[in-house]
Amino acid sequence: MSLLSIRGITQRFGGVTALTDVSLDVEEGTIHGLIGPNGAGKTTLINIVSGLVRPTEGTLSFNGRENGPWPMAHAVTLGIVRTYQQTRVFMGLTARENLRIAHVAGAGDANAEDLIDALDLGSSLDRVAGELPYATLRRLSLALALGLRPKLLLLDEPAVGLAPDEIARMAEVIRHFHGQGLTVFLVEHNMRFLMELASRVSVFDRGRLLFEGTPEAAQGNPEVIEAYLGRGLKKHAGN
């Protein structure tokens, strides 16, 4: 069943058309990848689904009932939560204080303990966020999003800037919460990371949906290879 339906979305910013007539479905319980070259419109789509940007044209629906576009506050109440390419936490507060703001109450709450354990934040709780290593900050910002108990989590390049061991840890975290029923819409340039996680991928090129299918089919599609993956994917496929 489709959890999120995107229909006929076009987004213009003045003279720039960032998205042209994009339609796609994110099935409930899946990890759905979104790839494409720089400027293809991936973040713009995340901005629209999360309610940060109102599309020029087109509609959204969630759970077959709620019809959008919707403002961000409403998206969160529906269970649609996003992360950002740049880490967004309160740098002057401790990790624990950040988590409190995201309603991750702390001791006694099984979900909060699971979140802190799964994201390996236990030893960082009383440290000021601004002093935490980058990888821990990325996990903290993911915890803030997960603390809102999303049904659909929109991840905008969660692996960006991370070392290989931290990328593996991030993949484990995503798998953990996916295993608990979370649906994930994942924008990512790191192909290995995405291909290992996603069961379906949509490929954008210059604001249009170029391809949709399994990661394996994407890797073998000449148009996809030509548009985006190029030598990077051939290298990946050959590994």
Ligand SMILES: Nc1ncnc2c1ncn2[C@@H]1O[C@H](COP(=O)(O)OP(=O)(O)OP(=O)(O)O)[C@@H](O)[C@H]1O
């Ligand atoms: N607020 C805005 N005003 C004007 N143009 C914008 C705005 N937001 C995005 N764009 C333009 O829309 C196009 C799509 O940008 P977007 O950030 O969605 O691409 P992307 O696929 O996420 O790229 P990247 O992989 O580099 O993050 C680009 O040409 C971008 O410059």
